[in-house]
Amino acid sequence: MKKSRISFRTISLLAASIVFSALPAQAATAAKTKSLYERLGGYDGISAVVNQFADTLFADKRISQFFVGMSDDTRAQFKQKNKNLLCNVTGGPCKIISRTAHDTHHGLGITSADFSVVAGDLKDALNKYNVGPEEQKEVFAIILGLRSQIVDRPNETRLSRDAPAQR
Numbered sequence: 786m787k788k789s790r791i792s793f794r795t796i797s798l799l800a801a802s803i804v805f806s807a808l809p810a811q812a813a814t815a816a817k818t819k820s821l822y823e824r825l826g827g828y829d830g831i832s833a834v835v836n837q838f839a840d841t842l843f844a845d846k847r848i849s850q851f852f853v854g855m856s857d858d859t860r861a862q863f864k865q866k867n868k869n870l871l872c873n874v875t876g877g878p879c880k881i882i883s884r885t886a887h888d889t890h891h892g893l894g895i896t897s898a899d900f901s902v903v904a905g906d907l908k909d910a911l912n913k914y915n916v917g918p919e920e921q922k923e924v925f926a927i928i929l930g931l932r933s934q935i936v937d938r939p940n941e942t943r944l945s946r947d948a949p950a951q952r
Contacts, residue, residue, distance in 0.1 A: 820876030821923050825916060828872060828879070835868045838910035847902045851893060874927050886934040896941040900932060 825831050843852050843860060855863065865882070872879035883889060907928065911921050
């Protein structure tokens, strides 16, 4: 009888060790199956990042000329449209409520350097909210995919809207 208990106990301990050793792998698999939206903290996480990002854009002297004349209401709409966009493209439930990237940006004379400034400001906002490197990589894959629809003057590095946009 004592031998049975030891065997049962040994089997139980072995089974428990197998289960507990599998937990980190299961947690890693579960993290990978979560959408980017969920890994960014859902709507609240995206909202915090976008608010920080937009406020930085509005104040950034290198590109603030693109936001001249925007009222507080228009700036709030800008933030909401960007929250919905980021929420949607990362797998969240939001609907996009803005025009296409091309229609929104065409004619503004955005240069490659302007785009880089905006990307840098986004990276700073993501870092401020401790967004992980894998999630940042995924966000930037999406954003960089829109570059050709946003940049009107890809061969210019001057930060200015003075020259006419390429059509």
